Amino acid sequence: MKSIVQHLPESVLSQILENAFQWFVVVDKNSRILYINEDYCRFLEVERDQAIGKPVDEVIENTKMHEVIKSGVADVASPHYIKGTYMLANRVPLIVDGKIVGAFGSVVFRDMNDWKKLSSHVRTTMDKINMTPNDAPSKSYRLEDIKGSSQAIRSIKETIQMIAPSDLSVLIEGESGTGKELFAQSIHGRSERADLPFVKINCAAIPAELLEAEIFGSYHEHENKHRKGRFELADKGTLFIDEIGAMPLTLQAKLLRAIQEGEVEPIGSHITKQVNVRILAATNRPLGHLIEQGKFREDLYYRIQAITLRIPPLRERMEDFTELANTFLQQYIIKAGKRRLVLSSQTREYLQNYHWPGNVRELQNVIQAAVYLAEDETIEPSALPEQLKQVRKKQHPVLVNLQEAIEDLERTMIKQALVDETDKRVIAKQLGLSRSTLYEKIKKYNL
Template sequence: MKPLAEHLPESVLTQILENAFQWFVVVNKDSEIIYINEDYCKFLEINREEAIGKPVYEVIENSRMHEVIATGKAHIASAQFIKGTYMLANRVPLKVDGEVVGAFGSVIFRDLNDWHNLSSNVKIQMEKINFGKPTNEGSHYLLENIIGSSKVIRSIKETIQMIAPSDLPVLIQGESGTGKELFAHSIHQLSDRSDKPFIKLNCAAIPPELLESELFGRAETEGRFHLADGGTLFLDDVGNMPLSVQVKLLRVMQEGLIESIGSVQSEKVNVRVIAASNQPLKSLIESGKFREDLYYRIQAITLQLPPLRERMDDFIEITNYLFHKSLMRAGKRNLIFATDTMEYLQAYHWPGNVRELQNVVQAAVYLTNGEVIEPSALPLQIKMERTFYTIGSRTLSESLEEVERNILHETLLHHPDKRDVANILGLSRSTLYEKIKKYDL
């Protein structure tokens, strides 16, 4: 700095200081302002001459410069509420010969919304750069892995981009198979915690009596909260969590403190919680199975994932994605869906959602020896549900007969013994034979 001061006049150094930061202030060891730039004064609506010499807390609300001077420790990217909005500030101690003689503070983002948008944008650009590159960090899904361009999916993606940089807890609700974990991963990957652990726990998969130790650990072992410290903890099927464990989870959400089983000491953890449920938590509250206070803690942001049957605009895109993924796994290339096969798939209501579709597509790929996936490669329940009807194309009686014929045909294909078929369909054998003859089966 000394050579710089020797070669540049004071007026030039002042210009550098005035323009190097949006807003900044310098205080002495008594927290009195010794320099503040003009732009900051304009925002604070104060004359610079009046500000110089005043305690910083009289000029800038919620100032913490005195803490930096007292501790000698910097505050980096710290949120500060000034004139009705949150800003992001850096505060750094100034030292001479190891002794703190003052502090320097600068506002690096004047509006946290600007920071959130920039942070999300940076994460998205990094995703694009890294998309497709091999990773040794396990299954970390990106926002681009969420397939679909329907209005509802675009809206959810936009919400994720907005809330990912925050530390707000998120509740993801949706039926089984809608991809709740994928959405949780994408939030984590776009957050400032993306380089920290993403730890998941399925609350329905752990016996209730063991869930507490899994989450909070024991005196001699770490729990999931320990493992997720600094990162994200994804609690799937949170509606299955026992009430006794919910109480401890609520404390973590409120105070950031955990207490391991068998320990009398509380530990501080820094964990973002993303919870997921395939059951409406409000219904569980009404039945006394879920705490209302915990519900309001975990649902600061709620994402409601639609079932596949309500986003059929995405069906072809999702199916093609899963299909090509399955082809690569199976080592097959020249394989296509027959038109009838796709019609069966699109007519089915998919109670198991995308997970069921993935299993059906994968099985069909492995069950096909030729170059075309025929309806015979599909499960019985998908083919039995197919009904195509156009107004005026046939009478009700004719439509019902078509359904009856299809059910008989598919059942006979899978059960050669006609006695089994009669039992499955609830028919006498004589009635079954009459229908077989009627439909030329």
């Protein structure tokens, strides 16, 4: 080790020290700072030159470096409250020839949420490593299943990574077929509840008279039988309420009470049951419009939309089209047991020019049908639905050089001004130019 350090240039050692840990500090046996990295100084809002040499407790609040020096016992992954938030810190005594000469401290995570995010990420990664096709649950989605590199999709993925470890309720807005459930399951999969139930209910798919029992459960006294509702089934996990805008107003009041109080009362019972559920909701109709129409409770709206994710329709993110189409194509080639299939150029043109009112789900269904209808290794337009072939080819505007266009406009305006007015001072004033600039342009354009 000694020989390695001796052969490293000072600049390399400096880079290692600055990047080996996010934030760290080294103190001597008297708890005075010997070294602190620049990133930590920026967070503490101190100049490094001023921090070095000072007692560590004058620079870092609530520090325990002096305790580690005194006890000689390392303090690992210990919560450290600093500047209004909790962090995880390591503090290790430095020992030379059996004597404590100082201590080394590092911040492992900037706050407790960083730890939660990493915990969720590690769990997801391990699941990916250990999961075999037979182990995988049906229709279970992860963040990695969200395809697309458009700015809108990248932004949504980043937001999911930030909010998933929390228990914030999330409202997912988007047209039918945009994949709202995929995004909901991605949030659940990155949360601390990932190993617990993800329960879903579609309010538009269940008759109104049955919906209450489905959500809150029921108790039949004559049978002494309790049937759990979706809230109880999702206890300690996540409840995904799809098409929440279709929920009757009477049930909305009961849902609001269940979310606020953390308890449900099954139909036919007077006994409440405690539940700990994270709420994710989705709608394909703007809830604001429903509120104006008196069809949705405003107080419930504000309760379920701590965070709102708007999933753009496919027509607004056509830069993701190729990745989506290729993903579905490979998926159904394998499912159909075919060796190889490609989209012909004309087929791809039809697909790209279509407006996709059914969004990603419609694209998926069209690709699936085309795979089975293809007669050879190339998917021709004959394998596509008729409505896709009725769309005219997009007319792209002719692009011109911007500088040339500006100069043409400038020449035309000056030429017309010279026809209407002979006084150059008046012309310059009308065009917002100095007289010298006007003369230069007249000469430039041979006017």
